[in-house]
Amino acid sequence: MSTVYAILDNPATKWALLILGLVMPLASLLTWAERRQSAMMQDRLGPNRANIGPIKLKGILHFVADAIKMISKEDFIPGNVHRGLFALAPILAIAPVFIAFSIIPFGPTVFPHSFGHSLDTFALAADPSAPAFADSIRLQVLQVDYGLLFYFAVLTLANYGGTIAGWASYNKWALLGGLRSSSQMMSYEVSMGLSLMGCFLLVGSLEPGYIVSAGVTTKMTASNPLNWLWLWQFPALVLFFTAAVAETKRAPFDIPEGEPEIIGYFVEYSGMRWGLFFLAEFIEIVFISAVIASVFFGGWQVPFLDADGFRFGGHLADINGQWVATGGWHMPLPHGVVIALQLAAFGLKVVLLCWFQLLVRWTLPRFRADQLMNLGWKVLLPCALGWIMLTALFQLLAMQAGWL
């Protein structure tokens, strides 16, 4: 049995489960959801026809039809393109996003031997190596101290996909699109990293798993929504969301694609090669939702659901240097139920944030290239820097006063 747990605890297994179980289904469904949601926002019906016999499901099967269409389309490569780079670019666009998912904590640590009964958190804090807590599985592929820095570093590589696609296509518009893509990524990468700096200061860690399981202060339990960063770092949430939407290269920041003036870096692509760029965009939406959910909205935490069940009005007790929730009104739940609820909460948060990104994409008009650069360098960057100082000042005062 422990071999099974060891296989499940293998990072490759967890990564495959995350990608195949959450990311790909969600990204595929988003291709349908985007058209359907935009239709609903514009008083239309949207795609509702695709069916297998009588099974219609309000048109959800459109994504299957799209996939079949794109895979079976002719793989056309125009003349004069750099064949190697032309083939490499879509892969470079999509691979980093998959890799970046490894830092996302999509669930808490699972203790398989406690599935049937409520988790004894005090015993766990006192002796984590006890046989009752053996074979634990942490539902996060890569738990490293540099956490979100890994995300910034890896996702920047996705930019090479667009730029190389524009370069390899032997097309001036594609090249312009590729250059626009890299300039936009560079500009917004700066504000994106800096906007999260206040969160790092406040929590004291770059690791999203730690941010989720610890919360801001030890005065409240980590599952208390008031202890999540959205309240403490609301301006950072707005800044990060803006910069992150710009990173996905979608409206209102779709300058690299720029449909009215240039078609963008994938103008020469067709079939599934183009589909990979398209899919990469949607996976980035899912990824950014996952990051925002983890950093600002408590990730897999269900409001007031601690590791051993629902608890209202509890506090944290220091056991062997570990903070354990205790006291208050407590409703014990089996460990398995808690895990299921928390996984569902993470999925729900990601879906809601994806929905919000689609809402933004279909509401706001696109920026001009110069407005985009102005917003990035003259608004977001100073705001992010100012917010870091404010946060640092707040933290200094709060620590001196003993609030945190």
Add this chain to the structure above:
Amino acid sequence: MGGSHAHDEHDEAPAGPKVLAVSKVSPKVRTIAVVRPTADEANYLAAAKTGLGITLKHFLKNILGKRRPADKLARGEEVQGRFYNDIETIQYPEEKTHYPERFRGLHRLMQREDGNVRCVACMCCPTVCPAHCITIVPEEAGDASVEKRPAVFEIDELRCVVCGLCVEACPCDAIRMDSGVHAEPVENRGDAIMTKNLLLDLSKKVGKDPSSIATQGGEGPDWREKR
């Protein structure tokens, strides 16, 4: 649909820039106040919030609301009630928009009692047709009371402008434009040409009486004997 756009700004006099000072040397040289957007108007976040609110309202209403009855939607009728959504789509093959009462549709050829075509190939309709879409090749009818009949009677439905002049021109009520059906979609242009037999059979297809109450020549086939 929406009645909220009632306040147009047409009735207000066009306000020029506010003049602060006029030069004594030349009255054309003036100092005017520049109208800058107010902080509210220039604030992107506030405008974005308003926009998101509008789209969110539409989204929720269309998701939660009930679709208006298709037949009323097709006629463009207002449907009262809070729980209906705003979706305007009419799903074509299953639901159709309401057609005007004077909608004509395809031509059909009328028949005599014996099932023969009423047309006497007088060439009035190809003559009057502004689109030149009617082709008639006459032949001897072998019937002294009729004299001629069309060997070929073809209408190119791609060229027809549905003006109805052929119906007006016809002296013996042989052609009518009241079938109320569209030309069928075709893959080749030639398939859009309706031949005599197709035009004769259309009455049965759309469920209309193919016989005309008008008597041939006004007095029936034996009008010569009656004289």
